[in-house]
Amino acid sequence: MTALNKTSGLWSARLSRAVRQLEAGGGSDVQGYGPDCCWVICNICCWVRC
């Protein structure tokens, strides 16, 4: 079995870290998370990294 992503980067770890960073006022995981429109292209929502 070969892991293609790090276990420390799995969703639960990353979201928990992002929540902790958010409560502490910000951080790289929160920025990485960004607004959902970063990942959704419908008719208006491509304000990537807005």
Place this chain on the structure above:
Amino acid sequence: MYLTKLASLHRISPETSLLLNALSGAVDLVNNDVRGKLLQLGLGGRPALEQQEIAMLTERGYLFANKGEEQAALRRLHDSYEKLRLQRPLQFVVFPTYSCNLACTYCFESSKLRSRPEIMTSQQVADLFAAAERISSEQPDKRCQIVLFGGEPLLPSTETVVGEILSLAAEKSLPAYVVTNGVHLCKFEPLIRQHLNTLRGAQITLDGPQRVHDARRKHADGRGSFAQIVQGVDLCLKLGVEVKLRVNLDAHNLGSLEELADVLKEREWAGNPGFQCLLAPVTDHLGSGRYPDLMREDELVAPVLGLWDRRPELREMLDFHLFRVLDHLISVIESGEQAWSPPRFHYCEADRGDTYAFGPDGMVYACPESVGTARHAVGLYSPRFKLWPRRLQHWQNRNVLTLPECRDCNIATLCGGGCAYAALARFGSPAHGVCGGAPEVVKAYVATLRKRFEARGLAPVA
């Protein structure tokens, strides 16, 4: 020992399979031995997994003691997601008019809607800002922004009302963006200059080099729009208004992406920090079947990835946000986790209660695609403000944990449940999952992996 229902196996080669975990986000390669054991486990069997395999599968979030533990993990993930969701801005999408000056070959809006003449009045503008204030007062921690949309928001007939909207946005310190076909941008130059602190960005559509673009995004009399749009993009970049150039992609213009990239280079847009080009498949959420050049998302996967493999420099230039179902896989496999893509419990901002669209008909809609039809409205804002909670809840409670069609899907958190407007059109309510070909998109991507892994010299699975 319980294998999460959100695990899926996808064969890459006769010896190797991709193991994907839509609960933890783990992406792994496994050999046929492990594949066989996982398939047995999924069927309720008791395969002879080695201790090391159990340890790794547990650490990677595939194995749980029982279903209850798996569901608890899913709920914890959703709770974290919801906390972060509050980070996203409230979007007030304003339609100064439903009418449009172009007659694009693939337009998703009905010609009946596009020909509606009403223009938002000054009173409606005041009422919509009052409504926006009431809505945002219930979520005081959220940022807010104004998005001008249509129809086409920048028409000679809307200049006055657009000026009023931008002035009120400025007064309330709300950033504003415009989604425009770009034809009249230069005519709006004085207004743009006046509101440079408020108008932060413009999404402008350009579907290819001139001959391709003009054949599809044209005026009612058949004239093309390329030349005007190019001037509009130049103007925005000169004034410091961020430009997201949107390319609506289908069989008609797929073959001209390299030529488009040449245009971006020639005009020195590529490389400008205020410029970004995004590919977006033309979609037919209503399933009308009217547009013959429409390509399903899974049909676009191989040609677009082939282009990126052939011309890697275009990957930067033509942004990789095309296949939303693949966001996570692409962030892991293609981008080396530099950008990360969280689980997708919702499909788009309309499902999260982050978007309120205001039409010139005085109605409020949850989804900008559903505007103009009163039975799809979730409230009204002029002459009085009233939201209808039951209708609103259909949109805002919509996620992969509440949609019955998504409960047993092993890639639900990659997809988000599909388009709510498509569900509304198909089932009469947004409270249904609409698959939208998500499994096929994953399959199409996996089918490209063997070659890509070989090209990168990725080691075979031990």
